Amino acid sequence: VQLVESGGGEVQTGGSLRLSCVVSGFPDDDYVVAWFRQAPGSEREGVSYIGRRFGTIWYVASVRGRFTISRDNAKKTLYLQMNDLKPEDTAVYYCAADRWALGSEIASDYDYWGQGTQVTVSA
Numbered sequence: 001v002q003l004v005e006s007g008g009g010e011v012q013t014g015g016s017l018r019l020s021c022v023v024s025g026f027p028d029d030d031y032v033v034a035w036f037r038q039a040p041g042s043e044r045e046g047v048s049y050i051g052r053r054f055g056t057i058w059y060v061a062s063v064r065g066r067f068t069i070s071r072d073n074a075k076k077t078l079y080l081q082m083n084d085l086k087p088e089d090t091a092v093y094y095c096a097a098d099r100w101a102l103g104s105e106i107a108s109d110y111d112y113w114g115q116g117t118q119v120t121v122s123a
Contacts, residue, residue, distance in 0.1 A: 002025055003096070021033070023078060032103050036093070
Protein backbone atom coordinates (compact mmCIF):
# COMPACT_ATOMS: atom_id res chain seq x y z
CA VAL A 1 0.00 0.00 0.00
CA GLN A 2 1.29 3.45 -0.91
CA LEU A 3 -0.04 6.91 -0.18
CA VAL A 4 1.38 9.92 -2.02
CA GLU A 5 0.36 13.46 -1.04
CA SER A 6 0.63 16.62 -3.07
CA GLY A 7 -0.69 20.16 -2.99
CA GLY A 8 1.07 21.75 -0.05
CA GLY A 9 2.66 25.17 -0.23
CA GLU A 10 2.75 28.62 1.29
CA VAL A 11 -0.22 30.96 1.36
CA GLN A 12 -1.23 34.09 3.23
CA THR A 13 -3.85 34.17 5.94
CA GLY A 14 -7.28 33.70 4.42
CA GLY A 15 -5.95 31.81 1.43
CA SER A 16 -6.85 28.33 0.19
CA LEU A 17 -5.06 25.13 -0.71
CA ARG A 18 -6.21 21.71 -1.84
CA LEU A 19 -4.27 18.66 -0.78
CA SER A 20 -4.48 15.39 -2.70
CA CYS A 21 -3.48 11.88 -1.71
CA VAL A 22 -3.36 9.00 -4.17
CA VAL A 23 -3.89 5.64 -2.46
CA SER A 24 -2.74 2.47 -4.16
CA GLY A 25 -2.42 -1.17 -3.18
CA PHE A 26 -5.75 -1.93 -1.52
CA PRO A 27 -7.82 -4.62 -3.27
CA ASP A 28 -11.03 -2.58 -3.00
CA ASP A 29 -12.40 0.68 -1.53
CA ASP A 30 -13.20 -0.72 1.91
CA TYR A 31 -10.78 1.33 4.03
CA VAL A 32 -10.89 4.42 6.15
CA VAL A 33 -8.92 7.48 4.98
CA ALA A 34 -7.85 10.47 7.03
CA TRP A 35 -5.78 13.62 7.16
CA PHE A 36 -3.46 14.38 10.06
CA ARG A 37 -1.10 17.27 10.70
CA GLN A 38 1.93 17.85 12.82
CA ALA A 39 3.38 21.20 13.75
CA PRO A 40 6.94 21.54 15.11
CA GLY A 41 7.07 20.47 18.74
CA SER A 42 3.52 19.11 18.68
CA GLU A 43 1.97 15.70 18.47
CA ARG A 44 0.33 14.48 15.30
CA GLU A 45 -3.27 15.68 15.28
CA GLY A 46 -6.26 14.21 13.50
CA VAL A 47 -7.80 16.76 11.14
CA SER A 48 -10.52 14.84 9.32
CA TYR A 49 -11.52 11.38 8.21
CA ILE A 50 -14.02 9.56 5.99
CA GLY A 51 -15.04 6.40 7.78
CA ARG A 52 -15.09 2.95 6.27
CA ARG A 53 -18.40 1.23 5.45
CA PHE A 54 -20.76 4.13 6.33
CA GLY A 55 -18.70 7.02 5.01
CA THR A 56 -18.99 8.97 8.26
CA ILE A 57 -17.15 12.30 8.05
CA TRP A 58 -15.46 13.88 11.05
CA TYR A 59 -13.54 17.14 11.49
CA VAL A 60 -11.55 18.45 14.40
CA ALA A 61 -13.32 21.49 15.82
CA SER A 62 -10.62 23.95 14.80
CA VAL A 63 -11.15 23.31 11.06
CA ARG A 64 -14.88 22.67 10.95
CA GLY A 65 -16.52 25.00 8.43
CA ARG A 66 -13.20 25.80 6.73
CA PHE A 67 -11.90 22.42 5.54
CA THR A 68 -13.71 19.86 3.40
CA ILE A 69 -12.63 16.25 2.99
CA SER A 70 -13.68 14.22 -0.03
CA ARG A 71 -12.82 11.00 -1.75
CA ASP A 72 -12.93 9.93 -5.39
CA ASN A 73 -12.86 6.13 -5.40
CA ALA A 74 -12.59 5.95 -9.19
CA LYS A 75 -9.35 7.96 -9.01
CA LYS A 76 -8.31 6.35 -5.70
CA THR A 77 -7.69 9.86 -4.42
CA LEU A 78 -8.42 11.61 -1.15
CA TYR A 79 -8.72 15.40 -1.02
CA LEU A 80 -8.64 18.09 1.62
CA GLN A 81 -9.91 21.49 0.52
CA MET A 82 -8.65 24.07 2.99
CA ASN A 83 -10.20 27.54 2.94
CA ASP A 84 -9.73 30.59 5.15
CA LEU A 85 -6.35 29.32 6.25
CA LYS A 86 -4.83 30.65 9.46
CA PRO A 87 -1.22 30.71 10.72
CA GLU A 88 -2.15 28.03 13.26
CA ASP A 89 -2.88 25.67 10.34
CA THR A 90 0.84 25.63 9.53
CA ALA A 91 2.06 22.04 9.75
CA VAL A 92 3.14 19.00 7.79
CA TYR A 93 -0.04 17.32 6.58
CA TYR A 94 -0.22 13.55 6.24
CA CYS A 95 -2.80 11.30 4.70
CA ALA A 96 -3.42 7.93 6.32
CA ALA A 97 -5.42 4.81 5.59
CA ASP A 98 -6.42 1.66 7.39
CA ARG A 99 -8.19 -1.52 6.43
CA TRP A 100 -9.73 -2.30 9.81
CA ALA A 101 -10.67 0.85 11.74
CA LEU A 102 -14.17 2.12 10.96
CA GLY A 103 -13.12 5.71 11.59
CA SER A 104 -10.65 7.28 13.97
CA GLU A 105 -8.83 10.50 14.75
CA ILE A 106 -6.09 8.57 16.57
CA ALA A 107 -2.84 8.23 14.66
CA SER A 108 -1.93 4.84 16.11
CA ASP A 109 -5.10 3.34 14.59
CA TYR A 110 -3.68 3.77 11.07
CA ASP A 111 -1.27 1.36 9.43
CA TYR A 112 -0.46 3.27 6.25
CA TRP A 113 0.90 6.80 5.85
CA GLY A 114 2.02 9.18 3.19
CA GLN A 115 5.28 11.07 3.30
CA GLY A 116 3.69 14.39 4.28
CA THR A 117 3.37 17.74 2.59
CA GLN A 118 4.22 21.10 4.14
CA VAL A 119 1.53 23.75 4.52
CA THR A 120 2.71 27.18 5.64
CA VAL A 121 0.31 30.05 6.31
CA SER A 122 1.87 33.44 6.76
CA ALA A 123 0.28 36.28 8.68
